[in-house]
Amino acid sequence: MPATVSTVRNVVTEVLTESTTAEIAVAAIVIAAALFAFGSIYRASSIRSTALRACGLVLALLTLSIQVYRNGWLTSFDGPVTDWMVDHRSGVLDQIAVAITDLGSPVATALLGITCGVFISWRARSVVPGLIVIGTVGAAAVASSVVKALVGRERPPTNIQVLLETDHSFPSGHVTGTAALVGIVVLVLSAHRTAAVKRLLMLAAVTITIVVALTRLYLGVHWLTDVIVGAILATLAVTVGGALFRLGENRSGAAERTPEASDQQALV
Incomplete structure (x- = not known):
């Protein structure tokens, strides 16, 4: 009888602990989403807007990383999604998925990032935009490698x-590399475009990221939470890179206006 009571107590304690952990994880994700959403619509201060979005992304990244490391409740959909993908394979889709995943490989992404960076700098006649593109993609790749080593998921x-x-x-x-590359390139290229063009370019970036994520799941080389966090990590890198790009543009604009203001004062 005591052994039975002890077993029941252990089972109840384990269930309650898992439930509490799940509730905390879900609450953290909700808070993270709220911070990112509020930061996205906050227009009073660019610095505060960036900080809010970055905080939301970091919170989501930490929460999901802990959940994956502890095999928590938020990883419950990983197995079923992978099984569904495997059950719906075909020869044609296999070839398409392999071709897409080759284009989005780390090596291809690095080469494309350098190429885009050089082209953007040449077009803008400034090294700053190109460095922002290359730096953002590089930072995302390094961060991805660090998280891989820390979590060590199979x-x-x-x-x-x-x-x-x-x-x-x-x-x-x-997903991290592709999303970081297309995200920062879209952000830099759409800097002086109309709102409609910005939305179209952003839609294209999101679509490309989703396609690459789906191919990784389809090929059976990643779990659902792997690709989700890859997109989150890339978004964080683009958020920081975009803030640095805008800061550089603002300083450049101020430097260009200063001589004009001085000339006007001299004429007066």
Whole structure:
């Protein structure tokens, strides 16, 4: 009888602990989403807006990383999503997914990032935009590698992988690199565009990121939370990179206006 009571107590304690952990994790994600949303619509201060969005993204990143490390409740959908993807494979989709994942590989992303950075700097006649693009993609890649090493999550079983990958799974380097690249390039190129053009470019960036994420899930080399956090990490890198880009533009604009103001005062 005492052994039975002890067993029941242990089971109840474990369930309550898991429930509390899940509630805290969900609450943290809700708060993170609220911070990011408020920061996105906050227009009174660019610095505060960036800080709010960055705080929301960091909170979401930390929460999901802890959940993955502890195999928490928020990872419950990883298995079912992977199983669904595996069950809906076909020869044609396999070829398309492999082609897309090759284009979004870390090496391809690095080369494309350098190319875009050089082209943007040449077009703007300034090294700053190009450095922002290359720096953002590079920072996202480094951060992804660090998180991979810290969390140390295993890949899905090798028997369901279309392309064999055995390094750490969390977060997805393909999604992180691709989202960081297209995100910062869109942000830089849309700096002086109309609102409609900005929305169109942003939609294109989101679409590309989703397609790459889906291919990684389809190929069986990542879990759902891997690609989600990859997108979050990339968004954080783009948020910081975009803030630095705007800061550089503001300083450049102020420097250009100063001589004109001095000439006008001299004429007066």
